[in-house]
Amino acid sequence: MTEKQTWSQRFESSLHPAIALFNASINFDIALIEYDLTGSQAHAQMLAHTGIISPEEGEQLVTGLEQIRQEYRQGKFHPGVDAEDVHFAVERRLTEIVGDVGKKLHTARSRNDQVGTDTRLYLRDQIQQIKSQLREFQTVLVDIAEQHVETLIPGYTHLQRAQPLSLAHHLLAYFQMAQRDWERLGDVYRRVNISPLGCGALAGTTFPIDRHYAAELLNFDSVYANSLDGVSDRDFAIEFLCAASLIMVHLSRLAEEVILWSTEEFRFVTLKDSCATGSSIMPQKKNPDVPELVRGKTGRVFGHLQAMLVIMKGLPLAYNKDLQEDKEGLFDSVNTVKACLEAMTILLKEGLEFRTQRLAEAVTEDFSNATDVADYLAARGVPFREAYNLVGKVVKTTIAAGKLLKDLKLEEWQELHPAFTADIYEAISPRQVVAARNSYGGTGFAQVKKALLAAHAQIAEQ
Incomplete structure (x- = not known):
């Protein structure tokens, strides 16, 4: 039998052991303990500030909660299933430390607004950590890009050779994705940083609390204006999961490119031993496990977003036990995003090397300069659509002859159109093709x- 829970005298017996286990969340919401302690300390200070409890009692509560924090950090506080959740575990231990005054901590507060406060404090902290990781990721991208401004790489559309690019330009595309992620998390943070503390179970409280004072102690920007909304809102968690999913989309896209680039068919990068594994039976293999895992883990974050949307879609106001299911997916998404950002940052910084000679060869073995032939004619007065059709015919006949555009003789060019002169060869050289695209945001050097x-400048922004 489990220990009888601290419910009211309305209950005559304890939970069935299996139901107690099913109902408990302590195994995962223990992750909130530091935030629960911080929120409880602020609540105790507010109770003393408003005269609901004495200053001495407030100090006892704050000191006792700090002792629990130290016990937890030292590995001396590890509540079991009988505590049900982290909130009861803390309150029970607090009462053991300070006596009956510990039972006053829950005055003017419900577990509903308490867990909402804890979750926001947790997520606020995690968002800042992830934003910091995004800056590290961006810094590595910029560092590599600066080394490869004039390194060329084939650019693709539909996974077909399209136009050559500066490798730095290609990498900076991911920088911009990460910048949007960084900014998006800042937007989410604003809606995370609203305090539900004091909303009570659903209707507020009869005690003369000061919600704004408690919010200020916890560095919240504001408080929920409606108590029903305050205890039942999980929009902020859904928004975070959306932002986390987009971070994973961007990491997964880069991961996919690294996987392709490392194949024998592409040979654009070499994977270093520190970030690759081998095969159990094929000794020649070097597998891109890091990007493959990032690509695979993306799906689990998407799944947590979908689960959260489904949890919320049919909930009547206000709090429902369904909301206990918000935490495991949220915690796992935070941990997954942080782990993947760290792994991809290390992979870029230490785990791969661009094969510049192979890249230089790659941009000379296709027809990705065909658009520049059309542009060449258009710049000399030939209507672009006419030039486009003419170049299409040139490509067709050149392929049939087993040649590339650079292999055509000047006489052949001039037979196609008299506007061609000897400078056509410079115009269609891969380096000039890239350099010429000097429009704002283009790949020109x-x-x-x-x-x-x-x-x-963006990295330096706080």
């Missing part, structure tokens, strides 16, 4: 250098 300066 001058634009990429400006983009790098802008990236440094």
